[in-house]
Amino acid sequence: MQITTQDELAEHEIVETLGLVRGNAVRTRHLGKDILAVLRALIGGEVPEYTKMLAESREQAIDRMCAQARSLGADGIVAMRLTTAPVMQGAAEILAYGTAVRLRARRSPASGSAP
Known part of the structure; x- marks a missing residue:
């Protein structure tokens, strides 16, 4: 699956537009991670527990969007x-x-x- 945030792909031409596709993920905070985050907030810096959680959520949402696109017969997603x-x-x-x-x-x- 080719994915881009642009309106087109330089190496490909769009031959058919199939429509809007989407995928989502909803996450809640975890008490254990919250405690670690509070402790890290005291000394400053990144909170890797939340960074990992958000990265996993983004990947899951993108995977779900791609699955919906594949079900429509798409081989690309533009303007993501x-x-x-x-x-x-x-x-x-x-x-x-x-x-x-x-x-x-x-x-x-x-x-x-x-030329």
Whole structure:
């Protein structure tokens, strides 16, 4: 699956637009991670427990978006975006969305031809 945040892929042309696809993941905080985060906040720096949790959530949302695109027969997604939104106290949604498309490789110019 080719995925880009651009409106097109340089090496491919879009031959069919199949529509909006999306995938999401909702995560809640974990008490153990919260305790570690509070302790880290005292000394400053990154909170790797949350960094890992958010990275896993993003990947899950993207995987779900790709699965929906494949079910439509797509081999690419253009204009892909990620967004987050609070769901409730201590929980957030990660949403991946884009436009599912069918692609064809662009033909390269004939070699040896003069401009």
